[in-house]
Amino acid sequence: MNKLFSVTFEPSGRTVKVSTGTPLAYAASRAGFAMNTPCGGAGTCGKCVVQIRSGNCLPTPEEIKTFDENRIRAGFRLACQTRVTESLVVEIPDSSLLQSGQKILTADTGEPVTVSPRIRKTAVTLPAPSQDDARSDLDRLLTAIDAPSLSLTALQHLPRALRLEAYSVTAVSSDGLLLDVEPGNTTARAFGLAFDIGSTTLVGTLVDLFSGRDVAVSSRINPQTSFGDDVLTRILKCREESEGLAILRNAVLSAVNGIIDDLCEQAGIENGYIYEAAFAGNSTMQQIFCGCDPSPLGELPFVPVFTAPLRLRAADLDLAIHPEGRVFIFPQLGGFVGGDTVSGIIATRLDRIGKPALLVDIGTNGEIALAHDGRIIATSVAAGPAFEGARIVNGMRASSGAIENVSIDETVKIHIIGETKAAGICGTGLIDAAAELLRNGILDTTGRMVDPDEAPACLPDAVRARIVSIHGENHFILATREESATGDPLLLFQKDIRELQLANGAIRAGIQILLKQFGLAEADLAAVLLAGAFGNYIRKANALRIGMLPAVPPERIHFVGNAASFGAKRALLADEEKDYAGTVTRKSRHVDLSLDPEFMNEFSSAMMFPES
């Protein structure tokens, strides 16, 4: 087993556990920070400076080039270079986090968040009952607390709470509803949860409701993936099996509750002190999470059960927080464009940038939103899970053993997560590989891998030798026998390129359709915001090379990190953000590409890679 180390980031105190060899930048990302890495993690731009406060990291050659001896000794490192080999406490200066001169929110820290929680905690000490004062427990409490209504939980806890600390109690209320009565003074303890429920990944952030500070972050793979890696297979399961919905719901619920356990353990709190939660996910995930059959999303005209925001009660969802906890489910735009897109829009203030701005969230599904002139249109494309490693012969997620960076010059250089032997290739490695193969003429714009003798004459022999033919198709050796975990060369296959073309083309075509609907050209885009954990590690130049992103100057492309999580946190902490989410939904229009005759045209041309 790979040993796990904890990395705590200051000043927020957020902690994650990572395996040995994980770059600090990855650890920071898992903790919800988007580091500033314009060089794409090459160690050359010196923007992702961090300071090791506790624990040791041997400096890399790039770091020794970047920092003088004193700063090296003081623990300054580059997050993209430094690898975790023991438990660390690391400080991230604000300057190392993504920030935008254009006031575009680019990370889930740094940007001020309105903290105006609905939860109120009031500590009171009441007189004990006597023969002259045998009022009921509730009447006694209501002399000191104004609560027009109360929960059964509060009533059930009341007699014990009153008598445990000599009639000193703390009342917990939300909008006039008394949620609970706790013994003693617990006014300092009030937590909330912001959740991003993705098709593949679930990310939970535990937030202090009164300070707005993040307390802990934890993520897990959505266990629904074992029933199919995209939303359509899960909808099909609900349509075809009478217990399908219950099985999928239980799967995601148990993982969410597991994350809550992790968060409570990290933070050293009890889950009963979590009184609010906000959930953002795509429409299939949100509906399954709420126990609403998503079957109608599986057939024309792709009808969701709801689009308005939901305000639910934790116990009704079997959520492992306070049973009376208030749960906010993000509004949805329609079809497959769900609450995560709305959350991303409020996280980034997409419609307040004032110029045409595009938000692209590349996950198992690709969601695309375009804001222009006070209006928003949004769509989703079945990007497929290629970027998450699925359907790629040697594909894998971005974890230890994954080739995550490929560059080709005299030879083929790969970087493997965890500094170990290569076990497969992850999404960024796939994009890098395709871009480099294109640049070197090994891949043509149709996506065909050329024969060794067809490749440009200038191609170094060592690289040319990597092209291998099997059954009339060409493939490319990404990792040699020596670099590979199996001892056999690790290949990128022709069919892997085809999978990439499908995913890439779908995203590109979706963007084109939206631009057309607003009568805009690619160059009109003032900002292209890349959301999602994956988006953070894409090298802009390579994504532009393969045509995944609109052809805009690279400086207009911004990584915005896990915008869905950050939008959920905003909604968690202030009603005005919940209202903003509602406003976004009402002023947005969902574009159903399946009904758009132009989409198939755009899609087939977008399948082609751009000319260099």
Next chain:
Amino acid sequence: MNKLFSVTFEPSGRTVKVSTGTPLAYAASRAGFAMNTPCGGAGTCGKCVVQIRSGNCLPTPEEIKTFDENRIRAGFRLACQTRVTESLVVEIPDSSLLQSGQKILTADTGEPVTVSPRIRKTAVTLPAPSQDDARSDLDRLLTAIDAPSLSLTALQHLPRALRLEAYSVTAVSSDGLLLDVEPGNTTARAFGLAFDIGSTTLVGTLVDLFSGRDVAVSSRINPQTSFGDDVLTRILKCREESEGLAILRNAVLSAVNGIIDDLCEQAGIENGYIYEAAFAGNSTMQQIFCGCDPSPLGELPFVPVFTAPLRLRAADLDLAIHPEGRVFIFPQLGGFVGGDTVSGIIATRLDRIGKPALLVDIGTNGEIALAHDGRIIATSVAAGPAFEGARIVNGMRASSGAIENVSIDETVKIHIIGETKAAGICGTGLIDAAAELLRNGILDTTGRMVDPDEAPACLPDAVRARIVSIHGENHFILATREESATGDPLLLFQKDIRELQLANGAIRAGIQILLKQFGLAEADLAAVLLAGAFGNYIRKANALRIGMLPAVPPERIHFVGNAASFGAKRALLADEEKDYAGTVTRKSRHVDLSLDPEFMNEFSSAMMFPES
């Protein structure tokens, strides 16, 4: 096993199952009817006329005396005389039910009930989705239904309900909350439950919410009795065992849910069509039912958790009706005077009679309420379960084999329920026996059973021979060897009389204290209302003889049946009745007898039986 027969009463259609030999009057009582039986069931007054519509009953000599041959052939019988020996359909004319010229409600039928349910059902047919109309399911519904808020259940049921009957659905709402969406048109189906949760007996009535008609009645013994027969032992269990409350709550809940199953089976409905419930019980029972620890009721100053009415949700109580069903828990007066007393007051309009009126509910606890001049005072006394057969050596409940009627003239005449051998003595039999022993000088006013030679000279020898001495105490043979199920004579023991004196004295003393507080004498009482299933079968003359009731002319004493159940039904069917319950609570004062120095005095003198 004793075979069970079903008896259906017309015109209400209520059905109960009873064992062979049960008098029809008992079956009627179990179905919630209070028959008019001024002769105390002797078959002499001819007031409890019923007509057998289906099934056979051989006429008794009393019936042949009462009815001519044509009427006998037409099925006319006396409910107090006729025994069930097969399944029957029986019509009860209104004239045979208890009714009062003084406009005092005396039974849970006959009195008009306000029917103004909170539940609304609206059937709509919506257009199916199309490519031009891909609105969410919820938006589609809300074009036709006005619902400011909705339950998660409704949302979860929505997609299937819409598609099951071609977008024809019925919306179920209550006060602006959409509770559910049902496929097709179900507007005719809406039911409610009125429950009396007694320490010993649980009675549930299923009511059609739109017509107000009773649909079915069912009752069970409260399984908490296996943990102790009075509320104090149950409070003690909650105080002393960490799981005590949960055990007791689960016991009563499973019995309540079992009754709901029975009711649904009787009525042939699904429990999902039950949308409302109203529960009335004493304060310990109501608190345990709601999962509120009753421990503070077990010590001075006897503090209840709540007195205000509660409005809860069925799922939060694990009640087996519609999960979003609205549940009303009656307000409580204080100490041990709970919702059943409030329910009894609204059932009988006690405070609207306009003259001093007393309501006495004799159960395991005795609750007493006195209304005078627009005010109400109420108290409870630990009557103990003697009247329900407990703590009496040969005591038993009023079921097959119980001696339920005792009279003494030349010899001792007993009547045994089910026309079988005597297995024990029930509450009414105990009162009868004590009254008859007093009348015949076998018992003196201190409650001592005299020696055979001390008894009056006029006592027939056959009766005198029934007095037997054991260890210096005298006891009385109620059933001879031949009449007894065991083959041994069945005795009423001296200590049984002492138990009766305690119970009797507590009730009498409670009444005296309340009268004193209002400065009233017994003779000022215009009405004495006896509530509870037991109260219906007491022979007034005997209850007056032993001093259980205030010395008023017998015509001022009225049997009001299960007033708690009827009050619960009133509250179930109209918000104004729920409000009336709240008003009653606010204008009532709870009198804690444990703090009253006069009570012990009153109690010791009330222990004595009155002079003849």
